[in-house]
Amino acid sequence: MTIYEIGMAKAIQIDDQDNVATVTSKVSKGAQVEVLSPEGSILMRPDALGDVPFGHKIALKPLARGDEVMKYGEVIGVASAGIEVGEWLHTHNVESIRVPTSKLQEAEA
Amino acid sequence: MTEFYGYERPDGSVGVRNHLLVLTPMDCSIEPARKIAAQVEGAVAVTQHHGCRNDPMIANTLIGTGKNPNVAGILLVGLGCESLTCEIVAEGIKPTGKPMETLVIQEEGGTIKTTEKGVRILQKMAQEVAELKREPFPLSELILAVECGGSDATSGLAANPAVGVAADMIIDEGGTVMFGETQEMTGTQHILARRAVNDDVAKDIIAMIERQEARMRAMGIDSRYMSKGNQDGGLTTLEEKSLGAIRKGGTRPIQGVLRNDREALDEPGRSGLWLQDGTGWDVPSVTHMVAAGAQVVVFTSGRGSTTGHAIAPVLKVTGNPATYRNLVDNIDVNAGTILDGGESLNSVGGRIFSSVVDVASGRLTKAETLGFHEFIVFRTDRAAETLLGHC
Structure with a gap:
């Protein structure tokens, strides 16, 4: 077990192929985020470029439109816009390969 | 190599519990069966509520439950006029x-006579099975079922990946793991198919x-649909949602x-990871995985499920620290330390692995200590399956 610095914003990279990490608490814009591996080692400390809600994802690598977004070691979608390191990823900048998220939102409406 | 302490059965299979099962083929005889089980130490009564027609899916599930090595002895209690007979x-x-x-019951001359005879039969069985001794066995004798229910945003982040670490550890030591809930896999068939050991298995996964x-289309449900709650919780795409579920x-x-289904209730033919084609309803899903041979169940729940099983220990894991504190009487493992305790995913996975081995060796789960014996047999709708061309 590793004891981390108290109060530090954290995110977990679930698989080493992932280019996103999931935050373990609500993160405020500008906060430094400690990105942890499954073993608990610190991989990087990017700054959050905006507010990120609990359980949401930030980018660990810069992504261009059309780049694959990897989580759980698999492709969960593609970037629908350019994304910078530390930026919040969600339906506004990532689309499903199988069914575009925007269509799901239309279905919801 | 890790070992667990189990009970060897006459056919060489290994049980982790010594239950006496009072099995009724349909619910007409469940009340006297419950009275019998209530009187004898270690006995549990189960039934199904789909009528007494000889439906092979129901018959196979009841048979599989009786065959499960956690059952040391069986008493069948029938009424006498059912098509699905004892x-x-x-x-x-x-x-x-x-x-x-x-x-x-109709042959014994009523329920009082049946109950008396049943208690005497089970009393003798209970004394005999109590003499069985636990012996050490390798994990190649263990089949673990993994299940989730009452998920929240912590499930895909903490509990399921941590259980996945434990599942990998069990398989790497020669053990077997299965999970079901086919509807949770929608959107990931291309991913799961890539993980298949061969092309035939890949085709089976996609077809399943x-x-x-x-089925979901026929019910007017778009399987690609993801709720606003899922999206608010941080799930961006259907692939991400399903991957979080199957990661367990x-x-x-x-x-x-x-x-x-009606053709067969398959048991895993060898060690490794298996998918059961099954319902997304958690208690029946557990019931059918145990009927397919699982001796231990690990069940993840973000909101906090409390269910057990008639004959298998169900180890509850939550990734939500608040849920663990709230339901500490019902949840066995706190994976929420990944979020608030500075514990790594792999460390929590290691704790879950140890808990599975301990439970397989006799330690009671919280659901067991509280006497929770859930058991629900699921049956697919035959008319719908025929119309869909699945029969």
Whole structure:
């Protein structure tokens, strides 16, 4: 077990192929985020470029439109816009390969 | 190599519990069966509520439950006029060589006589099975079922990946892991198919998930739909949602699809990771995985489920620290330390692995200590399956 610095914003990279990490608490814009591996080692400390809600994802690598977004070691979608390191990823900048998220939102409406 | 302490059955299979099962083929005889079980230490009564027609899916599930090595002895209690008879169920269980007796209420002359006779039969069985000794066995004798229910945003982040770490550890030591809930796999057939051990298994996986999508379409449900709640919780795409659910099975190659329908209730033919084609309703899903041979169940729940199973220990894991504190009487493992305790995913996975081995060796889960014996048999709608061309 590793004891981390108290109060530090954290995110977990679930698989080493992932280019996103999931935050373990609500993160405020500008906060430094400690990105942890499954073993608990610190991989990087990017700054959050905006507010990120609990359980949401930030980018660990810069992504261009059309780049694959990897989580759980698999492709969960593609970037629908350019994304910078530390930026919040969600339906506004990532689309499903199988069914575009925007269509799901239309279905919801 | 890790070992667990289990009970060897006459057919060589290994149980982690010594339950006496009072099995009724339909619910007409469940009340006297419950009275019998209530009187004898270690006995539990189960039934199903789909009528007494001899439906092979129901028969196979009851037979599979009786065959499960966690059952040391069986008492069948029938009414006498059912089509799904005790004889049919007994015939299926018989090859295990376990002690088994049958009572039929209409032949015994009523429920009081049946109950008296049943208690005497079980009393003798209870004394005999109590003498069985636990012996050490390798994990190759263990089949673990993994399940989730009452998910929240912590499930895909903490509990399921941590259980996945434990699943990989069990498989790497020669053990077997299975998970079901086909509807949770929609959108990931291309990913799961890539993990198949061969092309035939890949085709089976795709066919299984596409059948489920067709069922959902027939019910007017778009299987690609993801709720606003899912999106607010941080799930961006359907692939991400399904991957978070299936991660509880770990990352090892998929050995095959276990049929769970009118044709067959398959048991895993060898060690490794297996998918059971099954319902997304958690208690029946557990019931059918145990009927397919699982001796231990790990059940993840973000909101906090409290259910157990009639004959299998169900180890509850939550990734939500608040849920653990709230339901500490019901949840066995706190994976929420990944979020608020500075514990790594792999460390929590290691704790879950140890808990599985401890439970397999006799430690009671919280659901067991509280006497929770959930058991629900699921049956697919035959008319719908025929119309969809699945029969």
